[in-house]
Amino acid sequence: MSKRIAGPEIERMIQLLAKLPGLGPRSARRAALHLIKKREQLLVPLAAALGEAAATVRECSVCGNVDTIDPCTLCTDPRRDPATVIVVEDVADLWALERAGVMNVRYHVLGGTLSPLDGIGPEDLTIAQLVTRAAEGEVKEIILAVNATVEGQTTAHYITDQLQGLDVRVTRLAHGVPVGGELDYLDEGTLAAALKSRTAF
Numbered sequence: 001m002s003k004r005i006a007g008p009e010i011e012r013m014i015q016l017l018a019k020l021p022g023l024g025p026r027s028a029r030r031a032a033l034h035l036i037k038k039r040e041q042l043l044v045p046l047a048a049a050l051g052e053a054a055a056t057v058r059e060c061s062v063c064g065n066v067d068t069i070d071p072c073t074l075c076t077d078p079r080r081d082p083a084t085v086i087v088v089e090d091v092a093d094l095w096a097l098e099r100a101g102v103m104n105v106r107y108h109v110l111g112g113t114l115s116p117l118d119g120i121g122p123e124d125l126t127i128a129q130l131v132t133r134a135a136e137g138e139v140k141e142i143i144l145a146v147n148a149t150v151e152g153q154t155t156a157h158y159i160t161d162q163l164q165g166l167d168v169r170v171t172r173l174a175h176g177v178p179v180g181g182e183l184d185y186l187d188e189g190t191l192a193a194a195l196k197s198r199t200a201f
Helices: 008-017 025-037 039-056 091-100 127-135 150-162 188-196
Strands: 081-088 105-109 141-144 169-172
Touching: 008 025, 025 039, 081 091, 081 127, 091 105, 105 127, 127 150, 141 150, 150 169
Parallel strands: 081 105, 081 141, 141 169
Antiparallel strands: none
16 A cells, blocks of 8 residues: 555645556656646646636537637638548547648547447447538548558448448548658558559659
């Protein structure tokens, strides 16, 4: 049994920090101690920002992104192409694509992938909402940007089946050799995908 090293308020802060991804108990203790040492510069503003976020952040009713307005900033941006929608598994994937800044399009967050073993079926994801968006006529291309896992590919196939009969082009991200990648370090699955997705030089 571990000894208590601080008051219950500090212990609670450490326990909550330890629940964040990438932070275990030891890292959480270090983070808590750093926040306490920098109380005025970090702890007080962070507490205020967290309280404000808890009160104002909501899920976008159109795409599933998180923002303080609904529809979100991306959905209401008139400079974005409403004819192209990138489908992602999670908000983190959306943010990663936005950081890349390659396309100025709209998004759709599924909220996960199909996984019968985990009890996640189509009704647990936002696939029906995606089909509704596609059927409204404004969307001309749906880019499936799901992970190259078994669950991701199963989800992609299911979505493609659901979109059959609609006037929408369905594409997916290319799989293969990463930029700067060396063939000797790539796994066989990545090499096979790269060969199948080869393009003209």
